[in-house]
Each structure stands twice: as C-alpha cells, then as structure tokens.
Amino acid sequence: MLKTSNILSFSAAATLALTAMPGANAADPIKVGVVTPLSGTYAPIGKQVRWGAELAVKEINAAGGVGGRQFELLFEDEEANPPVAVRKSEKLLQQDKVDLLTGTVNSGSTLAVGQLAERNGRILVTTVSYAPSITGAQCNPNVFRVNANAFMQSNALTAWLVKNAPGKRYFFIGPDYEMGRSTISAFQDDIKRLGGTDVGATFPPLGAKDFTPYVGQIRAARPDVIMTATAGNDTVRLLTQLKEYGILNEKLTLAGAAGAVTQENIGAMGGAGEGFLSAAGYSADIDTPANKKFVAAFKKEFQNDPDLFGADTYGLFYLFKQAIEKAGSTDTDKLRAAMEDASWETPQGTKKIRKGDHQAIVDMVVVKVKGNDFQTVGKVAGAEAVGPDKCDKF
Amino acid sequence: MEDLLAYLHFVVLPQFIDALIIGVALALVALGLTMIFGLLDVINLAHGELYMLGGYAAFTLLGWGAGYWSALVLVPVLVGFVGWGLEELGIRPLLPRADRAIVTLLLTFGVSLIFRDLAQVIWGTETRAVVAPLAGIAGAAGVFVPVYRLFVFGCGLLAIFATWWLVYRTQIGAVLRATAVDPSMVASFGIPIRLVYGLTFFYGCALAGLAGVLLSPIYAVFPTMGHDFLVMAFAVVIVGGMGSIIGAVVAALLLAQVQGLASLWIPPVWAETLVYGVMLLVLVVRPGGLFNRLGEA
Numbered sequence: 084m085l086k087t088s089n090i091l092s093f094s095a096a097a098t099l100a101l102t103a104m105p106g107a108n109a110a111d112p113i114k115v116g117v118v119t120p121l122s123g124t125y126a127p128i129g130k131q132v133r134w135g136a137e138l139a140v141k142e143i144n145a146a147g148g149v150g151g152r153q154f155e156l157l158f159e160d161e162e163a164n165p166p167v168a169v170r171k172s173e174k175l176l177q178q179d180k181v182d183l184l185t186g187t188v189n190s191g192s193t194l195a196v197g198q199l200a201e202r203n204g205r206i207l208v209t210t211v212s213y214a215p216s217i218t219g220a221q222c223n224p225n226v227f228r229v230n231a232n233a234f235m236q237s238n239a240l241t242a243w244l245v246k247n248a249p250g251k252r253y254f255f256i257g258p259d260y261e262m263g264r265s266t267i268s269a270f271q272d273d274i275k276r277l278g279g280t281d282v283g284a285t286f287p288p289l290g291a292k293d294f295t296p297y298v299g300q301i302r303a304a305r306p307d308v309i310m311t312a313t314a315g316n317d318t319v320r321l322l323t324q325l326k327e328y329g330i331l332n333e334k335l336t337l338a339g340a341a342g343a344v345t346q347e348n349i350g351a352m353g354g355a356g357e358g359f360l361s362a363a364g365y366s367a368d369i370d371t372p373a374n375k376k377f378v379a380a381f382k383k384e385f386q387n388d389p390d391l392f393g394a395d396t397y398g399l400f401y402l403f404k405q406a407i408e409k410a411g412s413t414d415t416d417k418l419r420a421a422m423e424d425a426s427w428e429t430p431q432g433t434k435k436i437r438k439g440d441h442q443a444i445v446d447m448v449v450v451k452v453k454g455n456d457f458q459t460v461g462k463v464a465g466a467e468a469v470g471p472d473k474c475d476k477f
Numbered sequence: 478m479e480d481l482l483a484y485l486h487f488v489v490l491p492q493f494i495d496a497l498i499i500g501v502a503l504a505l506v507a508l509g510l511t512m513i514f515g516l517l518d519v520i521n522l523a524h525g526e527l528y529m530l531g532g533y534a535a536f537t538l539l540g541w542g543a544g545y546w547s548a549l550v551l552v553p554v555l556v557g558f559v560g561w562g563l564e565e566l567g568i569r570p571l572l573p574r575a576d577r578a579i580v581t582l583l584l585t586f587g588v589s590l591i592f593r594d595l596a597q598v599i600w601g602t603e604t605r606a607v608v609a610p611l612a613g614i615a616g617a618a619g620v621f622v623p624v625y626r627l628f629v630f631g632c633g634l635l636a637i638f639a640t641w642w643l644v645y646r647t648q649i650g651a652v653l654r655a656t657a658v659d660p661s662m663v664a665s666f667g668i669p670i671r672l673v674y675g676l677t678f679f680y681g682c683a684l685a686g687l688a689g690v691l692l693s694p695i696y697a698v699f700p701t702m703g704h705d706f707l708v709m710a711f712a713v714v715i716v717g718g719m720g721s722i723i724g725a726v727v728a729a730l731l732l733a734q735v736q737g738l739a740s741l742w743i744p745p746v747w748a749e750t751l752v753y754g755v756m757l758l759v760l761v762v763r764p765g766g767l768f769n770r771l772g773e774a
Contacts, residue, residue: 259746288746292696292705295495296740299488319604319697327623327695329614351604351697 112155113148113413115140115403116175118168118196119186125163127347128188128211128392133158134385135210135396136185142380143400149407154400157181161192168192169199176203182413183208185399188392190214197226204415206422208402210395215473218442222474225415227422229402229434229443230395231364234269234470236341239447239463240362241273247461248336248360250307255284256297256321257312263289266312266340274310282306291317294324301330311339318343322355331355346390349455359452362468364445365391365431366459377430389430398429402436435465440474488741491620496737497730498626501633504729505688506706507713508640508722509681515720516657516677518578519568522585524710525703526592527682531556531689532698533596536605545610549632552690553683560682561675563588568678569671589703596700609694629691636687637726640680644722653677657720712756718766728767731755 120129140154159171184207187193193212200207213233257263282304338360381389410417426435435444444465450457538548609625644650717724740748
C-alpha cells in the first residue's frame with residue numbers, strides 16, 4: 084500500500100516534471116524569469132524593468148513573502164530581439180523551471196515569448212509592450228498586459244485634447260512605416276469620432292533630416308493642434324524646424340505618442356518641445372500617498388526616478404502575490420483564473436484585469452512637457468480609455 | 478489661373494527656396510568627396526563621419542564657452558587636420574597598390590565605423606543640440622525663410638566660390654589639376670606630391686567639417702548623422718561627374734530640387750527613389766557624369 088502510493092506520487096511528480104510544472108514545496112522560492120533588454124537601444128527601458136522588479140521583490144520578501152515562499156528573480160538579456168528573447172526564455176522555462184515570465188519590451192518579443200509560454204504551460208505578463216495586437220488579434224490565454232497599450236494612449240490623449248485644447252483643426256505627422264501609420268490612423272479615428280476636424284496628414288520617411296517640404300502643407304492647413312508619432316531624432320528635427328519656421332506659437336497645441344518626446348531627446352530640442360502633450364499609464368508626479376511612498380523608496384534604492392516601465396513592473400509583483408495567495412499555488416490554470424478579473428493596488432492606483440482579453444484597465448494621465456520635465460495636466464479613467472475587447476481566442 | 482499663381486507663389490516657390498538651401502549644403506559635402514576622388518581615386522566612405530565630427534566639434538566648443546563664430550572658423554581647421562591625419566596614416570601607405578580603389582574603400586569604411594563608435598563612447602547616443610546664432614524669420618511677399626538658413630546659404634555659396642577660385646584661378650590649383658592628370662610629371666618638376674595629396678584631403682575634409690558646423694543647429698547632432706548626406710552626396714558625385722567641381726555643385730542643386738519639388742506631388746519616400754532614378758539615367762546616358770573630371774576642364 085505504502086509502495087503503491089510511493090509509485091503514484093513518483094509518477095505524478097514525473098508527469099508534472101515532463102509538463103514543466105514541478106510540484107512546489109512550501110519553502111521553495113517562486114521563480115520569476117525576467118527576459119528584458121539589458122543591453123542595446125532599449126537598455127534604458129530594461130533597466131527600469133529590472134529596478135521595478137527588484138524593489139517589489141525586496142519589499143514582498145522582507146514582509147514574509149507569499150505564504151512563506153520567497154520570490155526569486157532570474158534575469159536574461161533579450162536585446163530587444165525576438166529570436167534572442169525566445170532562446171533565453173526557453174532556457175528559463177526548460178532549465179531554470181521558472182514559474183512565471185515577464186520583462187519583454189519589444190512587442191515582437193512579447194508575442195513570440197507568449198507562444199512559447201503557452202506551449203510550456205506558463206504565464207507571461209508584459210509590463211511595457213504597446214502593440215494592441217498582444218491583447219487583440221493575437222491574444223493568448225497565457226499572456227497578460229498590465230501597462231496601457233497604444234489604443235489606450237490614443238483614446239485618452241484625444242479625449243483630453245478635444246475637451247481642453249483650443250480649436251478643432253487637427254494635423255497629423257507620422258513616420259512612413261507600420262508604427263507611424265497605425266498610430267496616426269488611431270489618432271485620426273479617435274479625433275473624428277470625438278468631433279474634431281482632420282485637416283491633413285503627412286508621412287515623412289523614417290529618419291528624415293529635413294521637414295521643410297512639409298512646412299508649406301502644414302501652414303496651408305492652418306491647424307490648431309499638431310499630433311505626431313515621430314520618435315527620437317525625428318521628433319527633435321520636426322519640432323526644432325517647425326519652431327525655426329515660426330509654425331509653433333502659443334495658439335498651437337503640440338501632442339503625440341508617448342514615445343515622441345522622452346528624457347532621451349528632450350534636451351536636444353532647445354525648448355521646441357515645450358507644452359508637448361502625451362498620455363501614459365503612469366507619471367512619477369502622481370499625487371497619491373501610495374505613489375509618493377513608491378517614488379521615495381525607488382529613489383532611495385536606485386538614485387533615479389521611476390518611469391512608467393519601472394512602476395508597471397513594480398505593480399505587477401503585487402498582482403503575482405495576490406493571485407498566488409488566492410490560487411494557493413503556482414499552478415498555471417489556477418493562477419490564470421485568479422488573475423482574470425483581479426483588481427489590485429499599484430503606485431498609480433487600482434488596476435483591474437479584463438477577463439476577455441487580459442488587458443489591465445489603467446487610469447491614464449495626460450502629461451505636458453515643461454522645461455525638461457513632464458507634468459500631469461489631466462486624467463482619463465481607465466474604463467473610458469480601454470476601448471472594446473477585440474480578443475476572440477478565449 | 479489665380480489659384481495656380483497662388484499655388485506657385487505659396488507652395489512651389491517656398492519649396493524651391495528650401496531645396497536651394499539644402500542643395501548648397503549638399504554641395505559642400507559633395508565637393509570634398511569629389512575633390513578627393515578626382516585627385517587620388519579614393520572614395521572616402523568616412524566623409525559622412527567627418528561631417529559628423531564637425532557637428533560634435535561645434536557642440537563641444539560651444540559647451541566650453543566658445544562663441545559660434547569662433548567655432549565656425551576653428552571646426553573646419555580641426556576636422557581638416559583629422560582628414561590630413563587619415564590621409565597620412567591610412568591612405569598614403571595604400572596608394573602605390575594597384576588595387577588602391579578597393580582597399581582604400583574598405584579602409585575608409587572601417588574608419589567610418591570607428592569614428593561613429595568613438596562618437597558614441599565620447600558623446601553618448603543622445604541627440605545634442607547646437608543653438609543657432611541667428612534667430613528670426615525673413616519674409617518677403619508672403620514667403621518666409623528662417624534667417625539662419627539664409628546665412629547657411631550665403632556661407633555655402635562663399636565656400637563654393639572660394640573652392641572654385643582656389644582650384645581654377647591660383648597657382649596651387651594649377652598644381653592640383655596637373656597632379657590629377659599626371660602625378661609623376663608634376664613630381665619631376667620638384668613639386669612635393671605628398672603635400673598636394675595631404676592638403677587636398679585637408680581641404681576636402683575641412684569642407685565636410687564646415688557643413689557640420691553650419692547644419693548642426695538645423696539638423697541636431699548625433700552619432701549616425703553622417704548617413705544623412707553621404708548617400709545623397711555619392712549620387713551628386715556620380716551625376717556631376719566623378720571629380721568635377723562644377724559638376725558637383727550643379728548636380729547638388731539639381732538633385733535637391735528633384736527631391737524637394739517631387740515630394741510636393743508624390744510620397745516623400747518615393748521622391749528619394751526618384752533621385753536615384755536620375756542617377757541611374759545619367760549612368761546609362763552619360764556614364765562619365767554631366768561634367769568632366771578634375772583637371773580635364
């Protein structure tokens with residue numbers, strides 16, 4: 084009898100091991116694989132992801148962990164390159180036997196690692212990737228997103244603009260490739276739906292050095308608001324040249340994608356980006372006790388302000404904690420059930436996972452460039468920004 | 478009819494003026510490239526990076542408290558010396574080789590990568606700003622041009638004219654043209670050929686440096702900015718005739734207009750393609766380019 088139960092439990096363990104779901108001991112750590120860019124162009128984002136994760140884990144472990152179990156972080160450099168992300172995630176899943184995955188930045192990496200996680204019966208949560216398809220056309224039962232996606236940015240920004248920016252005439256500028264075209268078309272749809280007038284759009288090539296060929300078109304359109312989806316150096320050149328040609332004035336409102344004006348390029352604009360508006364799921368100056376406490380702890384630990392990537396990753400670990408406590412284990416099916424419809428507290432307020440597409444409903448903040456900083460000028464409720472559920476896979 | 482006039486006046490004319498200014502800037506970059514090619518048969522792929530160095534040198538000098546005007550004079554000299562050093566240490570040892578066209582191409586390509594990475598190490602990957610010394614917009618008859626762009630246009634024209642005068646109206650220029658045709662004959666007159674080569678590199682690179690300072694307030698400064706002009710500059714050199722100074726200027730103005738005016742009517746991405754279409758056409762119809770090489774005109 085004793086022997087039979089031994090064999091049973093042995094074969095049960097073997098089955099679990101085969102499906103990469105080892106039965107957990109109460110004292111075993113909860114392993115979280117963080118596949119994030121630690122080198123290359125996106126390294127600054129990966130750094131924030133890492134800091135957010137480390138701070139949350141330090142706090143949770145110090146307070147006794149999750150039901151007596153400690154979080155353990157395993158970092159891998161994905162270089163913002165989907166094939167590398169897949170290779171490193173495979174290692175984390177197969178060799179290190181992680182319980183959960185997070186950290187992917189590049190939307191392509193998130194989609195690819197999400198499929199891998201599904202095959203391995205594990206859950207991936209992204210805290211950075213914007214592409215709507217992750218919780219839309221290519222949604223996956225094992226993938227969650229706790230940050231605001233590109234549609235939410237557009238919804239929140241346009242809702243705020245139509246209410247607050249003087250004038251109705253909107254002009255759009257985007258780099259001529261997938262991201263620029265899709266972002267601008269989201270802006271255009273939202274603006275038209277909300278009653279603004281689309282007075283024209285132009286799509287300069289990515290990396291254009293001179294935007295003067297478009298100045299005439301912009302001047303002729305007499306816009307009240309210019310919305311742009313350019314990024315990096317393109318934004319620097321666009322805005323400084325618009326300023327040079329006297330297009331920018333106090334009557335014109337500048338707005339655009341969250342990545343258009345960042346800490347990286349703001350210094351190079353010589354004030355041309357002043358007043359630029361964008362929407363994001365987080366801003367370090369959110370005035371709540373929870374956020375102040377988080378910012379202070381973050382600064383003390385890393386001598387830097389958190390940005391949205393750090394804050395969203397930090398918040399995620401409190402979702403993990405809550406879900407594992409509710410599920411009573413790290414079993415994927417139980418965890419998924421516990422995460423669906425979960426609402427939990429984060430530095431930026433309460434977030435809620437929508438069961439239908441695994442997108443977190445996040446309150447959006449509209450931020451304005453002032454000097455070399457971003458200031459919160461408005462908020463848009465998450466429910467208003469999140470838009471319809473377009474996932475039909477689960 | 479009135480609509481057409483208004484269109485020409487307010488849309489086409491400003492575009493023509495903008496493209497004219499870009500054309501002059503492009504000519505500055507292409508001039509150095511074509512002079513070096515015409516004299517030494519060296520295709521300098523690091524030319525764009527010398528333009529970048531000009532931008533960064535201006536940024537650094539201004540950061541140290543130097544005025545813009547002193548930077549405008551100093552930077553071309555500094556970049557010129559970098560070019561001279563490149564010729565002395567890198568190009569010179571390869572010149573006697575029969576396959577020098579290809580080995581110097583590889584060498585300068587390598588140098589361009591090194592310069593770009595060095596810039597990243599020294600100045601970081603962030604974009605840097607250089608503040609224009611002149612603000613304001615000049616307007617006449619409803620057409621507006623920033624004052625600084627007019628200044629760039631004037632400086633560029635001056636540099637182009639100075640180059641033409643130097644090459645075609647001075648003793649040094651005569652030596653230069655003669656060297657391009659028959660270096661050993663020139664050497665037999667006791668003229669130090671090495672110095673001629675070194676000075677040509679100095680001057681060509683100084684022009685790239687000058688373009689770097691002049692354009693840094695308009696286009697900002699970052700490690701990969703050398704790409705912006707290099708590809709267009711090669712198209713200019715090919716259309717104008719490899720090594721031709723007048724050809725480079727005419728082709729730069731022409732191609733900038735093709736690109737500028739075309740992007741009024743076709744998507745800007747296609748306007749760029751059109752420029753290479755013109756280049757292809759010239760290669761088919763007149764493979765030597767529109768004008769003759771250095772020393773033959």
